[in-house]
Amino acid sequence: MRANCWTGKNSVEVMDVPDPKILNSRDAIVRITSSAICGSDLHLYNGFIPTMKKGDILGHEFMGEVVETGPGVTNLSMGDRVVVPFPIACGTCGACQQGLYSVCENSNPNAPIAEKLMGRSPCGIFGYSHMLGGYPGGQAQYARVPFADIGPIKIEDGIPDEQVLFLSDIFPTGYMGAELCDITPGDVVAVWGAGPVGQFAIASAKLLGAERVIAIDRFDYRLRIAAQRAGATDVINYEQVSTLEALEDITAGRGPDACIDAVGMEAHHDIGPLHAYDRAKQAAGVETDRPHVLREAIMSCRNGGVISVIGVYGGFVDKFPMGAFMNRSLRMRTGQCHVQRYLEPLLARVRAGEIDPSFVITHRMSLEDAPRGYEMFKNKEDDCLKVVLSP
Amino acid sequence: MAGSDRTWRWVDGLGIFSLGLGTAQVAAPGAMNRLVGAKDTPENRAVQRWLGGAREIAAGIGIETRRGTTGWLWARVAGDALDLTLLSLVLADPRRRPDERRRATAATAAVLGVTAADITAALRLSRGAVRETRGRGTGDMAEIEAKAMITVNRPIGEVFRFWHDLENLPQFMAHLQSVRSLGGGRSRWRAKAPVGMEIEWEAEITGEEIDEFIAWRSVPSATVQNSGEVRFRPAPGGRGTEIRVLLHYRPPAGKLGSAVAKLFGEEPGQQVRDDLRRFKQVMETGEVVRSEASPEGTRTRRLIAQRPAQPLPA
Numbered sequence: 001m002r003a004n005c006w007t008g009k010n011s012v013e014v015m016d017v018p019d020p021k022i023l024n025s026r027d028a029i030v031r032i033t034s035s036a037i038c039g040s041d042l043h044l045y046n047g048f049i050p051t052m053k054k055g056d057i058l059g060h061e062f063m064g065e066v067v068e069t070g071p072g073v074t075n076l077s078m079g080d081r082v083v084v085p086f087p088i089a090c091g092t093c094g095a096c097q098q099g100l101y102s103v104c105e106n107s108n109p110n111a112p113i114a115e116k117l118m119g120r121s122p123c124g125i126f127g128y129s130h131m132l133g134g135y136p137g138g139q140a141q142y143a144r145v146p147f148a149d150i151g152p153i154k155i156e157d158g159i160p161d162e163q164v165l166f167l168s169d170i171f172p173t174g175y176m177g178a179e180l181c182d183i184t185p186g187d188v189v190a191v192w193g194a195g196p197v198g199q200f201a202i203a204s205a206k207l208l209g210a211e212r213v214i215a216i217d218r219f220d221y222r223l224r225i226a227a228q229r230a231g232a233t234d235v236i237n238y239e240q241v242s243t244l245e246a247l248e249d250i251t252a253g254r255g256p257d258a259c260i261d262a263v264g265m266e267a268h269h270d271i272g273p274l275h276a277y278d279r280a281k282q283a284a285g286v287e288t289d290r291p292h293v294l295r296e297a298i299m300s301c302r303n304g305g306v307i308s309v310i311g312v313y314g315g316f317v318d319k320f321p322m323g324a325f326m327n328r329s330l331r332m333r334t335g336q337c338h339v340q341r342y343l344e345p346l347l348a349r350v351r352a353g354e355i356d357p358s359f360v361i362t363h364r365m366s367l368e369d370a371p372r373g374y375e376m377f378k379n380k381e382d383d384c385l386k387v388v389l390s391p
Numbered sequence: 392m393a394g395s396d397r398t399w400r401w402v403d404g405l406g407i408f409s410l411g412l413g414t415a416q417v418a419a420p421g422a423m424n425r426l427v428g429a430k431d432t433p434e435n436r437a438v439q440r441w442l443g444g445a446r447e448i449a450a451g452i453g454i455e456t457r458r459g460t461t462g463w464l465w466a467r468v469a470g471d472a473l474d475l476t477l478l479s480l481v482l483a484d485p486r487r488r489p490d491e492r493r494r495a496t497a498a499t500a501a502v503l504g505v506t507a508a509d510i511t512a513a514l515r516l517s518r519g520a521v522r523e524t525r526g527r528g529t530g531d532m533a534e535i536e537a538k539a540m541i542t543v544n545r546p547i548g549e550v551f552r553f554w555h556d557l558e559n560l561p562q563f564m565a566h567l568q569s570v571r572s573l574g575g576g577r578s579r580w581r582a583k584a585p586v587g588m589e590i591e592w593e594a595e596i597t598g599e600e601i602d603e604f605i606a607w608r609s610v611p612s613a614t615v616q617n618s619g620e621v622r623f624r625p626a627p628g629g630r631g632t633e634i635r636v637l638l639h640y641r642p643p644a645g646k647l648g649s650a651v652a653k654l655f656g657e658e659p660g661q662q663v664r665d666d667l668r669r670f671k672q673v674m675e676t677g678e679v680v681r682s683e684a685s686p687e688g689t690r691t692r693r694l695i696a697q698r699p700a701q702p703l704p705a
Contacts, residue, residue, distance in 0.1 A: 005701070020702040023681040053684070055699035072677065090676045094544045094630060106672045109685040112661065112694055124682065127700065134684020134700045144702070146680070 002391065003057045003140035004370040009047035012058065012371050020136065020144035025072035028148030030082060032064040034161040035138045037373050037387045038169060039195045040264075040312045044129065045374050048265060048288065049314050051113060051130040060086035060126040061168040062138025063161060066148075073149045082152035084145050085339035086169045088124040088135060091150035102336035107146065108133045117315065122336060139370055141391040153343040162358040162388065163350055166200070171357050172342035174200025174262070175207075177310035180333040181258035183208045190214040190247060190256035190300070191232075192293040194222035196360045196386045197310060198262035202230040203355055205260070214250060216243055218268065221383040229359040247300045257305050259297035264311025265289035281318060288315030298325050309334040360386040367391040398515050402464070405512055406454030408505070409467065413447025416440060428495030429481050438477070446470050464513035471506035478502065535640040537659035541667040544631035545674045551602045551623050551632075553674065563669035563679065565690055566662070577610075590615055616641040634670070636663055665689045 003017045020029055038061050043049050063083040066076050076082065088108075089101035096104050104123035108114060111121035113131040124146075127137015136143065145152060155164050174197050181189055189205040191198050194217035205213045212233040215226035223235040236246045247256060269275030269292045278290040297307050298321050307330060325332070349355055362385040365373055373387040416423050420439035424431040429439075450470065453463035481487060481495040543550055553559055557578050561567040568581040568589070576596040584590050592613035598606040598620075608618035619638040626633045638659075668689050672680045679688035684697045 003701070005699075018702040018704050020683075021705075023683070023686065023703075024678055026676070053697055053699050055701055056684075057701055090672075090680075092544065092675045093671075094542070097544065106676050106680055109680050109682050109689045110694060110697070111668060111689065112665065112691075124680075130684050130697050130700070134682045134697055136683050136700045136702060144683070146682075147676075 001141040002367060003136070004059065004367060004389075005054075006044060006052050006056045006058055007054050010045060012045065012374050014368050014370055017055075017057065017136075017140070020142050022068065022070045023144065024146055025070040026147050026149050027070040028066050028073050028076055028082075028145045028152070029068040030062075030064040030084065030138075030143050030145050030152075031067045032062050032138055032141060032143060032391050033081075034063055034165045035059050035140070035367070035389045035391065036061040036165060036168075036170075037139070037370070037377055037389065039197060039377075040128075041374070042378055043265060043312055043314065045378060046266065048282075049129050050117070051110075053130060053134075056127065056129075056134075057136035057140050058127045059137035059139030060128055061165065061170065062126075062143060063155075063165050063168060064143075066152075067142070069148065075149050076152065076154070081155045082145075083155060083164050083167045083343070084126075084138065084143070085151045085153075085167075085172075085343065086125055086128075087151075087336060087339055088126065088133065088146050089150055089340055090147050091340075096150070096340075099338055099341050100335075101338040101340040110134055125336075139367065139389060141367070151340055153347060155347075159351070160358075162361060163356055164347065165388065166196075166357040166360070167339075167343055167346055167350075169337065169339065170196045170360070171200050171346055171355075172339045173197050173310050173337040174202075175204040175342055175346060176335070176337045177201040177260045177262060177308050178204035178208050178210075180308040180310075180335075181205065181208075181210075181260065181306050183210050183258065185209060186211050187257040188212045188214065188251050188254075189258045189260065190216060190297070191226075191260045191262055192216045192267075192297060193262035193264075193311060194219070194226045194230075194232075194235075195262065198222075198260075199226060199230045199360050199385075200357070201260045201262050201310065202226055202232050205258075206231040207349070207354060212250065214247065214256065219380055219383075222385060225359070225385060243296055244300050251302070255300050255302035255305065257302055259301045259305065259307050261293045261297055261307065261309045261311045263293045264309075265291075265313045267292040267311075278318070287318045289313045289317045291317035291320060295319065295321055298330060301328075301330055304329045304331075306330070307332045310337070312336075361388055363387045365389060398512065401508070402454060402460060402512050402516070405464070405467065405505075405508060406451050409447045409451030409454065411451075413444045413449075413451055416444030416447060418444075420444065426494065427478065427481070427498035428487065428491035428493070429477075430487075443470075443474065446473075461513060461516040464509055464516060467509045468506065468513060471502055471509055474502045475499065475506070535659050536638070537640075537663045538635070538637045539660060539663040539667050540633065540635040541664075541671050542626050542631055542633050543671045543674045547602050547623055547625050547632045550634065550674060551605075554621055554623075554634075554670075555599070555605060557607075563673050564666045565669070565687070578607075580609075592617070634667065636667065638663060661691050665691055 001019050004012055004014050007013045066080040069076055087102040089096050089104035090106040093105040102123050107124040108121045110130055114121035124133030124135055126135050178201050187210050189210045191201050194215045202213050214234040215232035216236045217223050218239045226232040227235050234250050236243055267290045281287040367389045376384045377387050417440050420436040421431050423439050424435050429435050450463050450467045454460055478499045557570045560570050566582050568583050571579045578594050580592050582590045592615050593610045594607050597608050604622045606620040609616055617640040622635045624633045669679045681688050684700045685693045
């Protein structure tokens with residue numbers, strides 16, 4: 001089959017690889033009909049996530065049709081149309097039973113590698129480094145889906161791929177980011193990053209009843225989509241105004257009740273020297289992540305407010321304002337999304353017409369064009385926000 | 392363990408000291424003679440170089456290679472006695488100048504200190520407080536101890552029963568090929584070892600309490616002396632079962648011994664942790680979890696030599 005493989009820093013290649021086979025009894029093989037490039041794939045592309053190997057198949061947002069099932073899968077049959085959640089989760093360990101699917105205790109056979117870096121291991125993830133399992137991803141024609149009896153959600157009617165594909169990751173991820181804010185009436189929520197996850201965080205904060213939602217980014221086309229399609233009430237282009245001052249102004253000095261970090265480890269900075277400081281440290285390997293958004297969110301959040309972190313971090317950060325965080329009674333809530341938890345309720349919202357997730361798509365291309373898609377998405381060429389690939 | 396580590400560090404120090412001092416004596420016997428206040432004659436240089444230097448180097452090498460370490464330490468003590476005798480000759484010589492006498496006195500004090508260290512280390516090792524092993528050589532091997540623990544989200548009765556049927560162990564203990572029950576608490580174990588070797592032994596249950604523990608040990612005639620115990624305890628608040636495993640292996644000397652040592656890798660604890668991780672997978676999900684990069688499931692060796700995340704060739 002054809003598959004988009006990581007071949008080194010800033011390099012992906014579509015190549016011929018063997019077809020997947022069943023390895024465990026609870027596996028299914030899915031013929032992929034749609035797949036997407038995620039912002040977190042850019043962390044791999046840019047070489048910031050360790051333990052990638054040449055030839056690794058990328059992609060963790062995909063859906064398709066079941067073509068084979070292992071003997072342990074009884075809820076799916078050939079021909080079923082499914083969306084596959086990006087966290088691989090067994091459903092029976094202590095974490096899964098609490099609904100914490102993205103920290104499944106069994107799905108990462110390479111857990112000892114993750115434990116060296118993170119103390120304990122999160123779940124395995126499709127196409128997302130060897131420390132997270134070494135599973136081939138879904139930017140391909142076929143994929144093996146482990147624990148297929150737990151993860152995939154069946155889509156039984158003719159609803160188009162583009163409206164349900166993002167249930168695999170970015171819609172639930174953005175939604176969880178908003179849910180972690182415990183939004184109550186009157187709340188002002190600030191969202192750093194108006195990429196695809198940020199767009200869904202903004203839309204979800206509105207769905208969950210936020211009074212005002214502020215989008216922060218440096219690209220006007222993204223801020224425009226945030227205001228026109230996701231429902232942001234205010235936008236801040238941090239290259240034009242100071243984020244902290246604008247937030248003071250919008251909240252009359254209170255600060256946002258909740259701050260969502262939908263950026264993660266590769267944040268940019270409006271103050272040149274500080275950005276250079278983090279870039280240099282990251283390049284030298286003394287810090288793996290640039291925590292600019294975290295610092296700003298902590299400094300601006302109202303006393304007692306919530307910092308919700310859904311942007312991906314890989315390792316260690318520097319100059320973390322712990323004093324502000326502790327003395328001002330802030331809370332931080334984080335996690336890779338527990339997608340399995342959100343599939344049913346979010347599909348219901350899509351069916352009810354409360355949201356059409358396809359609003360983030362700006363580019364559609366063939367799987368063969370994946371390398372161009374990565375470059376466009378990375379460099380924000382042609383106002384690129386989200387690339388969907390068809391095999 | 393900490394105590395024995397200290398002793399070994401001490402012994403190591405003495406070995407390095409021997410090598411350093413010996414090298415100086417062989418390379419610069421004249422300077423060494425002057426340092427200890429002896430007369431720098433050709434005869435004294437020969438004594439310094441060959442009776443002192445060569446002896447120190449031999450002892451240093453003997454100690455550092457861990458072959459008959461205790462013997463070499465006693466050899467050092469004998470050498471110390473020889474040095475003290477030679478120094479006393481210098482001190483007794485009425486022709487020595489006061490500054491030479493001062494240097495000889497200082498050297499004597501230093502040698503006395505080193506002698507005390509040598510005697511202490513030799514006594515500790517001779518008493519067997521420390522097993523003279525630590526290496527991967529083919530000599531006597533130390534006992535390998537490995538322990539690990541895990542929590543499994545299944546009821547204690549089920550977890551205990553699964554483990555109690557020893558024939559289940561190869562499902563999650565990667566190095567085992569098979570365990571066959573022989574009845575009467577005895578069983579026959581077969582393990583794979585690197586370089587195509589196979590190791591077999593017979594074991595017997597030495598103690599058990601339902602839902603609490605199982606202990607076993609190889610029968611005395613086994614080539615690989617080993618014993619193990621696994622303890623079960625309900626995890627608090629309905630969190631399943633806590634499992635703690637403790638294993639002891641005493642690999643035999645020779646080629647087989649090094650094969651067994653390799654089997655347990657540089658860090659035996661990691662293998663047992665991996666075994667327990669697979670045990671948890673088997674109990675909670677029904678089987679060992681595999682990815683294309685680690686198709687055998689969690690294996691210490693595979694962790695460092697990953698396949699690419701691509702389907703396996705047909």
